[in-house]
Amino acid sequence: MLPEITWFLRGMVLGCCVFSLITMFGSIRQGHEKQRTHHEHHHLQAPGQELRHLAWEANANLQSSTSVYCMVLVSPQDLLLWAAVKDSWITHCDKAEFFSSEDVKELESVNVNVSEPWLVMKAAYKYAFDHHQEDYNWFFLILPDTFAVIENLKYFLLTKDPAQPFYLGHAIKSGELEYISVNGGILLSREAVRRLNSLLIDPEKCPKRRGLFGSLPGDMQLAFCLKYTGVLAENAEDSKGKDVFNTKSVRLLIQEAMPHHGNKVIEGCCSDMAVTFSGLSPNQMHVMMYGVYRLRAFGHVFKDELLFLPPNGSNSD
Structure with a gap:
């Protein structure tokens, strides 16, 4: 009887040890998975205070690496927005072009002869890539109801190498x-555009339509294509x-911030x-232009040591 009790107690102890080990390793695994999920979302920050003390020559070299080509996707019904964008922030790009699904003379746009948003984007x-791959380091795709502060964009890019495959903006999971x-707005580096171009002719990796893929918004389809590279x-x-x-x-963001x-x-x-x-509406586009580039508070002096000069021939402020 005694040997049977001894073996029973040994089995109980061994079972408890095995259960404890399984629980411990399971907790470690769960913690690792939580940590991995947290870090799947990449965060890329603007440069800090260190740029304020660079020599003039270093500043000039950094600024020359931030050339931005702006691409605005428009449609015939966007005529008022097109006019507002054309007369406001887009003059601060190094070069800007509009892309339309139709040949509309008033839009002064490149007709891409396709209508689906994803195909227009492609x-x-x-x-x-075909016309400007060697001319600019950054390619900024944007919709006509969006206002952009190009100087802040260039500041953000000062320490980023366009020879690396950057895909930046407001990330959503x-x-x-x-x-x-x-x-x-979607920002791609020169290297990211090069990689994307290598896929645009490959229907297996960057398809025009394939089941659920074809029904996704253009920005999600772009992410699928870039992920292959x-x-x-x-x-x-x-x-x-x-x-x-x-x-x-800005209005909506302020409204959301007020209760908190x-x-x-x-x-x-x-x-x-x-x-x-x-x-933004066309009127709001002009209000933003006034607030960002015209309005000044007397007595407040901003000592920005970096100066982004407008491109040659530009009528920007």
């Missing part, structure tokens, strides 16, 4: 896919961790170095 990137929302979406933030590519207007930030609504709303605001 055609715009193909055109940009949908299931296993992380993509950059076109509403806030190892180019992943990265969320652009300032040095304090605030988004700089915004998919909403009390007397510090503006600080809680938006980054001081914001690059884009979206969902």
Whole structure:
């Protein structure tokens, strides 16, 4: 009887040990998975204070690497928005072109002869690569209801190497896919555009239509294509961790900040170095232009040591 009790107790002890080990390893695995999920979302921040003390020659070299080619996707019904964009922020790009699904003389746009948003986007990137791959380091695709502060964009890019495959903007995670929302603007480096171009003619890796893929928005399809080349979406933030590519207007962002930030609504709303605001009407586009480039508070002096000069022949402010 005694040997049977002894073996029973040994079995109980061994079972408890095995259960403890399984529980411990399971907890480690779960913690690792949580940590991995957290870090799947890439965060890329703007440069810090170190740039304020660079020599003039170093500043000049950095600024020359931030040439930006702006690509605006328009349609015939966007005529008023097109006019507002044309007369406002887009003059600060090194070069800008509009891409349309139709040949509309008033739009002064490149007709890509396709109508589906994803195909228009693909055609715009193909055109940009074929005509400007060696001329500019950064390719900025945007919708006509979005206002962009190009100087802040260039500041954000000062320490980024365009020879590396960057895919930047307002990152959104949908299931296993992380993509950059076109509403806030999509920024690709020269290397990312080169990799994308290598796929545009490959229907297996960057298809025109294939089941569910063909029904996805263009910005999500772009993310699928870039993922084949190892180019992943990265969320652009300032040095304090605030988004700089915004998919909403200033008005909406302030409204959302009011219940949560009390007397510090503006600080809680938006980054001081914001690059884009979206969902604007033509009138709001002009208001933004006035606020960003015209209005000055007397007695307040901003000592920015970096100066981004407008491109030659530009009528920008």
